[in-house]
Amino acid sequence: TPTAQPRRNNQSVSASGASAMHRAFVFPGQGSQVVGMGRAPAAASPVARATFEEVDDALGQKLSALMFDGPEDALQLTANAQPAIMALSIAVLRVLESDGFRLADKAAYVAGHSLGEYSALCAAGALSLADTARLLKLRGTAMQAAVPVGVGAMAALLGATIEQAEAAARDAAQGETCTVANDNAPGQVVISGHKAAVERAIEIAKTLGVKRGMLLPVSAPFHCALMQPAADAMAAALATAALNGPFVPLVANVTAAPVTDADTIRGLLVEQVTGMVRWRESVLAMAELGTECFVELGGKVVGPMIKRITPELQVDHAGDMDSIEALAKGL
Secondary structure, eight states: OOOOOOOOOSSOOOTTTSOGGGEEEEEOOTTOOOTTTTHHHHHHOHHHHHHHHHHHHHHTSOHHHHHHHOOHHHHHSHHHHHHHHHHHHHHHHHHHHHTTOOHHHHOSEEEESTTHHHHHHHHTTSSOHHHHHHHHHHHHHHHHHHSOTTTEEEEEEETOOHHHHHHHHHHHHTTSOEEEEEEEETTEEEEEEEHHHHHHHHHHHHHTTOSEEEEOOOSSOOSSGGGHHHHHHHHHHHHHSOOOOOSSOEEOTTTOSEEOOHHHHHHHHHHHHHSOBOHHHHHHHHHHTTOOEEEEESOSSHHHHHHHHOTTSEEEEEOSHHHHHHHHHHO
16 A cells, blocks of 8 residues: 655646646546447547447457447447557547647546556557457456356445454455455455355454445456466467557556556566556555646546545546547647
8 A cells, every 4th residue: 555645735726727748647447337328429420430340350359239228238348448448548539639638738647547558558558449449348357267157256344444344354254265356446346256155254244343244246366376277368369469558657556656668568468457446545646756636538437546546636538529529629
């Protein structure tokens, strides 16, 4: 847990008031998918429409039709949700770029929550859109296949500190897998592992003073050792992927530190499949490095977490045409 605290300012800094060296662009992870996502931008913007078509072509499936019209159960499948969330983020970015915006001029850092790390790398020029879509399709498929349905589980420990969550998971493991998967924000920690162990951890957490533990409606136990088969699949795919160093430093999930070296990033993306998403620490690190404004592209998921971590800093978002236009004016 870092000791670094975000720098305090006497006043909030707006997106328009933050210089490039004080702004970070962040990208949402799984859970932000919803039927209808991207429909309005695609209808309003040829650039957004072309982005979704490029993803469709890369995957050989009409993912955009699932995004716009469902059915919901198909969109919720991890193998579809992951590239869909990324596609919306990049479509939003490209609409902004069509208005003269350049990420390299406006961002000091990029970061993404879990699959959002791939969106961040695509946005920062490290991966092509087609390769990002294919990698996320594989990632989602491999993560779903790694553990039989019903064997694993994830749970949110609400009101827990990272130390309480780690203690509960450790005591609950009893020879099985149970670890912290996501350190999202103060009071919002997610654990993952074998279902019985996760259920034990919920009960143990109560004895440690944690307000509430609740199983999450997920299809697999992400970000724990049970995902090793998926990590192996991603290691093989990333070994041959055309991955360049991003033109804006990526603050990586598993280290909560900036990185630009392509080979290092390959390794971190593999580690990320089984490792903890250190989102709270990542936000604190960016704040300590001088970030005064966070901009979420493609959703309103990580923004609220950031507000809980650094309430004094500005958080903006763009996911529909109104918010894209408002952000464009501010940038």
